[in-house]
Amino acid sequence: MHYIIEYEIAAIILSLAVLFSFFRKKIISNRLTNSFLLLILVVLFSAILDIVAVEAISYVDKLPLWVLYLTNILYYGTFNFFPFAFYKCIRCSLIDDDTRSKFKKLRYYFPICLAQFTVLITPFTKSVFYFDENLVFHRGGGFIVLYVVAAIYFGSCFYKIILYKKESSLSQRITVYFYTVACIIGVVIQTTVPSLLVNGFVASVSAMIVFLVLVSPTNYLDKEMNILNREAFMSVTNQYIYRAAPFRIIGLHIIGIRFLNETLGLENKSKILKQLSILLKSACGRNQIFRISESRLMIIIPNDDLVQEKTIRNLHTVFSDSILMGDFKISLTEHIAVLKYPEDAQSYAEIDELMRATLHSVVDAEPGTIVRTDKNALIKKERELKILQVMKQAVRRGDFYVVYQPIYSFEQGRFTTAEALVRLENDELGEVSPEEFIPVAEHNGMILQIGEFVFETVCRFILHNKIWEKGIEYIHVNLSVIQCMQKDLADQLFKIMDLYNLDYRYVNLEVTESAAIASSEVLMNNMNRLIERNMNFSLDDFGTGFSNTVTLIKYPFHTIKLDKSMVWEAMHNEKAETVLRNTIEMVKLLDMEIVAEGAETPEQVEKLKQMGADFVQGFYYSKPISRDDFITLITEDSRRW
DSSP states (O other): OOOBOHHHHHHHHHHHHHHHHHHHHOOOOOHHHHHHHHHHHHHHHHHHHHHHHHHHHHTTTTSOHHHHHHHHHHHHHHHTHHHHHHHHHHHHHHOOOOOOOHHHHHHHHHHHHHHHHHHHTHHHHOSSEEEOTTOOEEEOTTHHHHHHHHHHHHHHHHHHHHHTTTTSOHHHHHHHHHHHHHHHHHHHHHHHOTTBOOHHHHHHHHHHHHHHHTSOGGGGEETTTTEEEHHHHHHHHHHHHHHTOOEEEEEEEEETGGGHHHHHOHHHHHHHHHHHHHHHHHHHTTSOEEEOSSSEEEEEEESOHHHHHHHHHHHHHHHHSOEEETTEEEOOEEEEEEEEETTTOSSHHHHHHHHHHHHHHTTTSOTTOEEEOOHHHHHHHHHHHHHHHHHHHHHHHTOEEEEEEEEEETTTTEEEEEEEEEEEEETTTEEEOHHHHHHHHHHTTTHHHHHHHHHHHHHHHHHHHTGGGGTOOEEEEEOOHHHHTOTTHHHHHHHHHHHTTOOGGGEEEEEEHHHHHHTHHHHHHHHHHHHTTTOEEEEEEETBTTOOHHHHHHSOOSEEEEOHHHHHHHTTOHHHHHHHHHHHHHHHHTTOEEEEEOOOSHHHHHHHHHHTOSEEESTTTOOOBOHHHHHHHHHHHHHHO
16 A cells, blocks of 8 residues: 655644744743643654654565564554643643542543553554554554544543633634544544545644644733733742742832833833843843733742842842933832742642732832731731622611711810711621721722712711701811812712702811822812812821922812821920921911811810910810710700800
8 A cells, every 4th residue: 555644744844843933932831831742742753653654564575574563553652642642731721730639640541551552462462453464554443442542532622621611712612623623534534545644744733723822932921021921920830839849939019110101101111111021031030030910020939048139139229220211211119029838828829819918018118128928918908808898788788887076176165167987887897997998998999989978978967967056167078089089079079969958168178188199180170169169178187298388389278187196296296396386387377277186185285275276186075976976065065155
């Protein structure tokens, strides 16, 4: 029989081309890439051995019988591995770990072992093939075993795709479908035209599809920074964990990276990030860098103190220098967290969550801060998620409520205003501090809903109790940074107050300086519209943060609220007392009223009065109290007055 070997030659050429691309572009070593290497080598050597086997048959009268058997055993033994290797690739692309029971491992390896055993005993049993007395090649009845084994692995591919339907991608499914159709066509052709050797070509094309779709280096590359991506990090980390080899991860949070697009534009941002990636690669040497999110990177290093110190030192050097962008110098800063495996975490999920939580916990820390991952950060993160879950149901269930802290007027000698403060109490969590749930609400967008709830609750409270008849001139209501950024803030507040037909003068809105800075133009427009209708504004927490006098000049504030830390410090520090006294005097000259927060003792109250403060708010007069207690308090105070 004359065999047509051109398709096998094409298979060799195609396999070599894929193998060359694989080694030229291979960027990570994991179970998938290692499985693919096995697959492509099987295809290459089976095609070579097929040609060797058929050439040996053509010289059947010149070669010993054992050579004929050996060449065919080598070919069938090699080609038998193709369905197994293909299934291994599909499985590795769907499941990134290899934790299986002994029974599952036996089920996994038994078919290929059976096929190989059947091939090996062929010279004695003539099961797969044999040569008759005329040295003519024949396939034996046991050849069906090879087809059955191939079908088992082919069926396993289908089973995995169905089992992991949600996790599998369209490209993974197409790869399996293509392989199925190609194998069926190859078997039909090979059976009907035995002289046409197409199995190797079908296998090489299938392997090429696996390489282009599943093993493609672009799957593991972050195109913007030209470094490895999250998928690569997960795969490499799981590979380390599978080997049970200790290693360390340096987590890097780059401060300011998210604002590059807004300040420089998309094109310039990409140039900056590519320059940064070159510097980071140089700083990390042979250690792999992974981009997990827009501003978060991970670096896997050996379990070595010296390597860790050197890498961190190099990273600090990168961020201590500015990056040149034309005539501009761009400065980025960093926070660093260090994780040790297996001391700190035992799985990829734990590593990912712990790193995320630790870097999040130092988001407000000084640039250059280095911390060791702490499971307390993960506990804190879990609590934040629980608080967020509770908050999503809190308004409907009544877990949110408003309390009022009276504000005392020195001039009138009574309570004339009060501040509305939101509280959260849940059956499961108990009383949750505002210092805890407000930041969570701000980070997750819930603050807008909470702010609307508080404002409407206060409007309803004012109208229902007619507080003006009890001597209360207005209620202070806090606005969050996110609320101040809303262009339609004034319209939202007008809508709520008009719903209750409430005079606008009964509400005074409190804004922090950070909110004013973050929403300068938008806030100014909203302030002007609200002030036109007799609503007033207070600058809250003055004396903390920047405390810029420009803010006092720029914005039309009616009242300045001095932060309690400024008040407390002035009680035992002469310099702080001088600053407080001059601040009060300056604000009074600007024709604004002063509310001093945090007054807790008679001495503090007396000193604030002497300095010229208009109002005092603090535990000396009253802590925040419920609406009913507040009404009782101001009713009695009004009677005395």
